[in-house]
Structures are given as C-alpha cells and as structure tokens.
Amino acid sequence: MEAKTPKRVFYIETVDRTQRVSAAIFSVVLIVAVTLPAFASRDLIQNLIFLFYMMALAQCWNLLAGYAGLISVGQQAFVGLGGYLLFALTSPGGINPLLAVPVIGIVSAMLALPTAVIVFRLRGAYFAIGTWVVAEVYRLVFAQFKMLGGGTGTSLDPQVTSSVPGIEWVKALLNVRTPAARDIISYWLVLALVVGTLALVYVMLRSRRGLALGAIRDNEAAAAGLGVDIYRVKLGVYVAVAAMTGMIGSMIYLQKARISPDAAFSVLDWTAYVIFITVIGGIGTIEGPMIGAVIFYLLQRYLADFGAWYLILLGALGIVVMLFAPKGIWGFVSERYGLTLFQTRRKLVVRGEESKRSQRA
C-alpha cells in the first residue's frame, strides 16, 4: 500500500575485505612454511612436525565435536588404526608408504562406517564413552596380531622409511644427510596434510552441508525441523573425520617408525591433548584449533619435563577455560574485535537503508 521505504536489496555475502587480507597472510605463511627446511634447524623441523599433526588432529576433532555435536573421546581408534595399517601395508605388504596413506584413508572410512552404526545408537555423553570402548576394542584387537608385534609393538623396517620418494632429491637439493632428509619429507607431508585438513574443513563448512552442520550446532531440533537429515550429516562427518584421522595417524607413525598398541591407541596423546587444544583455542571455530595447537606446543616444549605436574596443569587449565571462557581464546578475541580469519558464516547484507545491517545466518 505505502511504498515509502526505498526498495531494498538483499544478498548473502561470504567473502568480505578481512577475508582477502587473511587469505594474503595465509599465503605468505604457507610460502614461508614450505621453504622453511632450506634454512631451519632439524630440531625446529621435528618440532613443527609435532605441532602440525596435533593441529590437524585438533581440526578434525573440532569438526566432529564443535560442529556436528559428536563429542568423541575415541579418536585414538583411528590414529592407531592408521599407524598400524601403515606398518601392515608397508612392511609385510611392500607398498610404498606414500601410496599407503590414501589407501589408509579409504580403509579408515570403510571401518568407520560400521563403527558409526554401532556408536550412533548412543546419544550425547553416552556416545562419548561408547567411542572410547570402540577404541579399546581396536587396541585389544591389534594387540592380537603377532605379525605386528602383538602387545609389545614393532619397529618399521628402515628400508621402508628410506624408501619414501624424494629423499635423494632433498639430500642433493639441501645438502643434508638421510635422516634429516627423511624429516624434511615428513615435514612437507604433514604440512600438506594440515593444509588439506584445513581446506577440507573450510570447504565443507562453506558448502550446503556446512550450513546444515552450523544449524545442527546451533539447535538440533530446529535443524531437523527445517529438513536437515541429521543422521546422514553426522554420519558423513564422522566417516570423513575418521578417514582424515587415519591418514594423520599413518603420517605420525611413519615419522615415529615404532608402534605399540598402548602408544598408538593412547587416549591421552590422541584425544585428551587434542580436546585440550581445541577447547583452549576455541571450539567451533577454524582458528581455535590452530591457536590451541601453538599454545599446547609451547607448554609441551617448556613444561613437559615436569611430567605429572605438567599433566595436572593441563587438566586444570582445561577445566578453568571450560568453566570461565567456554569459547576459548579465539571465541573471546573474535567476540571482542569482531574478527574472523576464515569466514564460514553467511552474512545477510541489506542494501538501500541508511545503515548497512548484517546478520548472522
């Protein structure tokens, strides 16, 4: 009736100016990271390998718990599975370790499917302990394989570790010895994996499925009401994360070159630390696990010598953050300064008004 208000235009924005800035920063960091082995010490490279795989694991767990609401304390099942599959495929199997990694991703996904069908019968908190039981089953089953060292574990054949392609090339290029070249190759692989994980999470969250995931995170019942097939979305995330986690596990054990059931399926190393990283950094954000991993790495580097006291500190820190700053460091920063490095939210932009209002979608 009354057309007093000017015609307004609505559109959805997924890339804004800060996005281009952070993309530029990210590219620079990536270039530095790739060329780092040319001038960094071997010690630093080894430390970064550790930092990167923890970061990748945290990114995976974050997708699971922070977005899909699947709080798992059993992701060590897939780290250990990946590690053991690497040993099984390369040592007796004779497959090149680099070829083995994608195969391990596929096998992990294939095993995650029946696992999910069972543990998805448990909801919420019960799901958490259920995944832990499954991880224990994996541990006990792998301890039965005498060919893989049984309960005491086994070492990777040195021939396998030095059969990784590119070692000769790195030796010639950077003028280093074989062990250092091995580390550099591992470093690049883990770097590729952490960037790959990041890309996967980013693309997934920006896709239609990501929108469904965000809806599930915010309110599961409402998401279901809007037609999101919650079971399928969660299943998809669980299986994809299992595949990634399995591949990360295989990389970790290619680097470690020694495996035992207790270490490979350790709830402390592959789940408790990973949860700590995600929660400290900020759960439900892409930036959180990255920041958390750096903090964890620093704590580990300077305090790990204190042994039990160090772990008591980590536990206490986790509790304090959960109680008083449940959104973690990044949640605090982004709320205060309105900052996001990886834009996965859709902004509704309304043009034709005095003020440009934007609203979270």
Next chain:
Amino acid sequence: MIGWLDALIQGVLLGGLYALFAAGLSLIFGVMRLVNLAHGDFIVVAAYAILLIAGALGLDPFLAALIALPILFVIGFALQHLLLNRTLGRDLLPPLLVTFGLSIIIQNGLLQLFSADSVRLRSGAIETASIPLGGGIAVGVVPLLTLLSAIAVIMLLNFVFYRTTIGQAFRATSDDLEVAQLMGIDVGRIFAVAMGLAFAVIAVAALHLGLRANFDPTIGPARLLYAFEAVIIGGLGSFWGTLAGGIVLGLAQTVGARINPEWQILSGHLAFLIVLVIRPRGLFPRALD
C-alpha cells in the same frame, strides 16, 4: 565341563564387582544425566583412601571403608555443589570436559602421591578363604561378599529412590528438571546429595576392588568403561538392570578368558557392543533416554 561351570560362577561373582562400579554411575545418570568420566578414577581415589586409613589407624580394610564412606559422601557432595553444578545445562560439552580434566588430574596426582607401584588392601585370612561347593569348585569368600554387597547396595538405592522423600525429589528432577524446580525443589542440592550418595557407593566399590586385586593410579579409566558398559547393558534407569548388566559383563569376560586368557577384556567389550546392536536400550530399560 567343571572348568566351564567354574567360569560361569566366577563370572557372576565378578559381575558383582562391576555392578558395584556401575551403581554410582547409574544413580548419577538417572538423577541428572551427567556422565562422570572421572568415575573410575574416583574409585581408585577411594581405594587409596581406604588403604591410608587402614594403614594409619591399623584397622581392617572393612572398618577403614566404614570411616572412608562418610568422607567420600562429603567429597562427592562438595564436588557436585562447587564444581559440577556449574557445568550442567543444555550443552553436553562442559560436564564431559570438566570430568575428563578431573580424570587426568586425579591419575597424575595419585601417581605423584603413591607412585606407579600397585598395591592391595590386606585383610588377613578372609582374603584366601573359600567355600567348597563340591566337584572341585570353590567360591572365594571375598568375591561372594562382593556380590552380596552389590545386591545390598542396589536394594538400598532402590529403597532410597522409591521409598524416601529425597528419592521422590530424585525421581522428580529425573523426570522433568524444570517442573521439579517450579515445585520448589532445590535442584543443585538434590544433585549434590545424589553425587554424595554415588560417592558412598564408590567407597564400597573401592573396598572390594582393593580386596580382590591389585590397583595402581592408572586403572581408573578401565573401571569407568566396565561401569558404563554394565549400565548400558542393563538399561538406563534401572538399578536391578545395572546388576544384571554387571553380571553379563562379568560372564562375558570370564567365558572369554576361558577360551583364551588374552581375550578377557576384549570379550567384555564385544558383549557390550553386541547388546548395543541387538537391544540398544539395554536389557531392562526404564528411562526413555
């Protein structure tokens, strides 16, 4: 044949221990839907507390447990009141992560205090005493006491739950938290009492854990998993179901161990997963979630 019969009897008795582990967890599940990931670690704490009291006062573990019981009630009450009540809400993550953090703190704290050496509660002749059942089968007095204690604890919990005023409040908060609050129930206090009660049960469980086998600071998480499995196998919300779940788990473990000693724990876990596949709500479910 005798061997199998013996395995079955030992399995039922072992189930009594698992039911004791699980009874406290079942109570907490029932009243406040809280999953305490440090439950197993608190059992170990209680076992060390009994060990300390018995050592310091020169008492038999049974008497020491009697002293530990009210202390643990207070610890449970305070834990819920001061810490865990703050984590309860729509979000599942805080209670899980806070109790997971507690689990790590407790394990490492115990490691600092008591070292990694395994210890045991000593109670003289009763430890090795057994009752012959004929045909070469004998029943240990301590395992039998464990099963009887489990039955007693479950009868007591059922009595508290269905015959007392506090039990009425437990059931009310369990059925509908908000309506219970509207009716004037101080939910925070009810939860704290429930946790105190669960910790009193933990004292009993710890006594039997320490009498039956060695323990060390790291065994908590495995006890949590057994307790959890017993609760889920039995069905949420039913104490008798929890006892049945414990016995199913105990039987699965001893029968598995009879086939191959290395399969004991694995067969227990597999039995749990099988129950989850064929009867996802457990054998005797009462609660709807």
